[in-house]
Amino acid sequence: MPVELTPSQALGLWHSVTLDQVRVDSRDLTLRQMAILLQIYLVPPPHTVRGLAATLGVTKPVITRALDTMGALGLVDRVRDERDRRNVVIKRTVEGALYLEKFGDLIINQGRNLHL
Amino acid sequence: MPVELTPSQALGLWHSVTLDQVRVDSRDLTLRQMAILLQIYLVPPPHTVRGLAATLGVTKPVITRALDTMGALGLVDRVRDERDRRNVVIKRTVEGALYLEKFGDLIINQGRNLHL
DNA sequence: CACAAAAGAAACGCTTGCGTAACGATCGGC
DNA sequence: GCCGATCGTTACGCAAGCGTTTCTTTTGTG
Incomplete structure (x- = not known):
């Protein structure tokens, strides 16, 4: 089920959501x-550093640093993979799910309020 | 004309657009x-540093720095207001308009490709 | 004409993210 | 058991954004 948007709607939606998010x-x-957060929460697990790096087209330290930051914020969690202890499996958290749920609501509401 | 989105569509759209933008x-x-760029291009002029700062809820130096950066990228331009020379009027550029036009296309296409 | 108010920029020290390169831990094949 | 390959992290120097404060220019008002 695609979403059909006009150019005004597309940019207007981005505008209002971005503005609200900044504020x-x-x-x-x-x-x-x-992008990493959405990938983790919208794509079926498991997620690894290497996999995320490949998906985003960035280097692994970028992922490590982002996980450091978002981990400190409680938005994601890291667990060593016991089957292959070289890997780290990225886990979702309740707080992260809540964060994205609120963000989704923001998008929906701003979309609804679009009067162009 | 509002845009009605389900939670899956809202986050899915953000996911794919963000991912593509990163890549x-x-x-x-x-x-x-x-947010500043969209405000400049989607809201009727004139735009000033002070006005943008108030709209975004940030301090003036944040706007000055952002304009420095985006000015260097050619996305916006600054012109002194001749009627009140304390003010700076922020101008749109062809390159900036093109940038946002391409970004809008990206949103539209990712919305169209959403199959949830 | 003096002087306070206003707008934007510049200065300051700090934090955070970047890309590259090096590193330790772990695995798998021989 | 060794040894190259793989995975994630750490280290390094650098660039860019942040908030606060200070400065410069310009305005308008007494």
Whole structure:
């Protein structure tokens, strides 16, 4: 089920959501961090550092650093893979799920309020 | 004309657009910079540093720095207001308009490709 | 004309993210 | 058991953004 948007709607939606996010959220995730977070929560696990790096097209330290930051914020968690102890499996958290749920609501509401 | 989205559609759209943006765009604007850019191009002029700061809920130096960066990228331009020379009027550029046009296309296409 | 107010920029020290390169831990094949 | 390959992290120097404070220019008002 596709979403059909006009150029005005597309940019207007992005505008209002971005604006609201800047005004409200002190955490201020970077674009990369946001992409990683959404990937973790919207794509079926397991997620690894290597996998995320490949998906985003960035180097592994970028992922490590983003996980450090978002881990400190409680948005994600890291667990060593016991079957292959070289791997780290990235886990979702309740707080992270809540964060994205609120963010989704923000998008929906701003979309609803679009009057162009 | 509102845009009605389900939670899956809202986050899915954000996911795919963010992912694509990370992969493709080396400029890597911050959330604040993006909000400023969209404000300049979607809201009727004139735009001033002070006005943008108030709209975004940030301090003036944040706006000055963002304009420095985006000015260097050619996305916006600054012109002294001749009627009150204390003010600076922020101008749109062809390159900035093109940038947002491409970004809008990206959103539209990712929305169209959403199959949940 | 003096002087406070206003707008934007510059200065300051700090934090955070970046890319590259090096590192320790772990695995699998021989 | 060794040894190259793989995985994630750490280290390093650098660039960029942050908040606060200070400065410069310009305005308008007494």
